[in-house]
Amino acid sequence: MSVTSQNLYAAGSANKGRRPPVMSVSQLTVHFSSAAGVVKAAEDVSFDLDESEVLAIVGESGSGKSVTALSLLKLVQTPPGEYVSGTITVDGSSVLDADHKELEQIRGSKISMIFQNPRAALNPSLTVLSQLIETIRRHDPRIAVVQARQKALETMRAVGVAEPERVAANYPHQISGGMCQRIGLALALACNPKVLIADEPTTQLDAHVQAKILLTLKRLHIEHRIPIILITHDFGVVRAMASRIIVMYAGKIQEEGSADQVLNNPQHPYTRALIASVPRLDEQVDRLYQIPGQPPNLAKLPTGCSFQDRCPNVHDKCRLSQPRLLKTQSGSYARCHLFEAAQEASR
Numbered sequence: 001m002s003v004t005s006q007n008l009y010a011a012g013s014a015n016k017g018r019r020p021p022v023m024s025v026s027q028l029t030v031h032f033s034s035a036a037g038v039v040k041a042a043e044d045v046s047f048d049l050d051e052s053e054v055l056a057i058v059g060e061s062g063s064g065k066s067v068t069a070l071s072l073l074k075l076v077q078t079p080p081g082e083y084v085s086g087t088i089t090v091d092g093s094s095v096l097d098a099d100h101k102e103l104e105q106i107r108g109s110k111i112s113m114i115f116q117n118p119r120a121a122l123n124p125s126l127t128v129l130s131q132l133i134e135t136i137r138r139h140d141p142r143i144a145v146v147q148a149r150q151k152a153l154e155t156m157r158a159v160g161v162a163e164p165e166r167v168a169a170n171y172p173h174q175i176s177g178g179m180c181q182r183i184g185l186a187l188a189l190a191c192n193p194k195v196l197i198a199d200e201p202t203t204q205l206d207a208h209v210q211a212k213i214l215l216t217l218k219r220l221h222i223e224h225r226i227p228i229i230l231i232t233h234d235f236g237v238v239r240a241m242a243s244r245i246i247v248m249y250a251g252k253i254q255e256e257g258s259a260d261q262v263l264n265n266p267q268h269p270y271t272r273a274l275i276a277s278v279p280r281l282d283e284q285v286d287r288l289y290q291i292p293g294q295p296p297n298l299a300k301l302p303t304g305c306s307f308q309d310r311c312p313n314v315h316d317k318c319r320l321s322q323p324r325l326l327k328t329q330s331g332s333y334a335r336c337h338l339f340e341a342a343q344e345a346s347r
């Protein structure tokens with residue numbers, strides 16, 4: 001991938017705390033009822049997002065990343081889903097308390113999202129231009145069609161579409177996957193959102209298209225000062241893009257810290273295992289490390305730590321009580337009994 005692995009945002013974390021966060025999530029808990037029982041998809045998820053940040057949410061499949069992201073726009077289908085508790089505020093608006101009309105305003109003009117399958121996110125029966133004009137005018141009906149058209153073309157240019165007039169006349173099936181994702185991005189940005197959420201935005205794209213889209217996201221973040229929540233499995237993407245990282249497992253945040261802390265000095269045994277299982281170009285190994293076992297069934301979570309059955313550091317306490325998210329020596333926060341023991345010892 002041609003995206004630089006140097007992290008451009010190291011300075012961003014030093015600015016943390018100067019302004020109030022643009023988004024705050026506090027104790028978000030989302031469950032699904034299913035035949036197998038209550039699926040605890042997101043439990044007690046809390047984080048803030050600053051304007052200067054690209055926050056990556058990483059974790060294995062089924063760890064609750066998308067449910068968390070969808071909740072930020074109140075997009076979880078209820079039922080079977082249920083917002084059990086928690087608050088989400090973005091730019092002063094409370095998302096979970098919003099009614100249908102308020103949500104229409106929040107979605108698009110405060111938070112926008114791009115998805116894994118960009119083609120599916122577009123309307124197949126409308127041209128690219130019609131979709132952009134419709135989105136822009138839905139959020140502000142006072143904008144005349146001519147102006148909306150102008151804005152649509154400008155937004156397409158901003159997301160790297162070299163010939164916007166030509167592409168705008170096409171239907172989604174007439175453009176490539178990479179172009180669909182650029183149009184998805186243009187739709188997401190058309191109403192000047194305060195926060196952009198990208199859920200696995202490049203996993204279905206070829207490597208070179210992936211790199212181009214990531215570079216576009218990075219440029220938009222820097223030039224337009226849009227904070228981004230980026231959900232990905234790919235640690236290469238995390239390394240290239242993130243200023244801060246949340247590691248999720250079994251619906252809970254297991255570790256949270258700056259990109260430097262989490263990538264270069266991971267504290268939670270799960271984060272260490274995840275990073276160890278990423279292939280490295282500078283190391284020759286006979287066999288890639290694989291985290292043993294499988295994530296737990298979220299409808300039948302064990303008592304105690306949810307990583308206990310796969311953890312190399314498991315001890316008696318891990319099977320008895322759930323660990324809390326605690327500050328570690330590296331400065332990151334980790335949900336692990338190892339750090340409770342360390343904190344007690346230092347008292």
Ligand SMILES: Nc1ncnc2c1ncn2[C@@H]1O[C@H](COP(=O)(O)OP(=O)(O)OP(=O)(O)O)[C@@H](O)[C@H]1O
Nearest residue numbers: 032039041060061062063064065066067068080298
């Ligand atoms: N509509 C639903 N009904 C029941 N369970 C659901 C529903 N949507 C999600 N879940 C469950 O919630 C849990 C978290 O799902 P989520 O989609 O957030 O995972 P993820 O971390 O995004 O995984 P992936 O990396 O595969 O996208 C999973 O166990 C999933 O099966």
Ligand SMILES: [Mg+2]
Nearest residue numbers: 065066067199
């Ligand atoms: Mg997902």
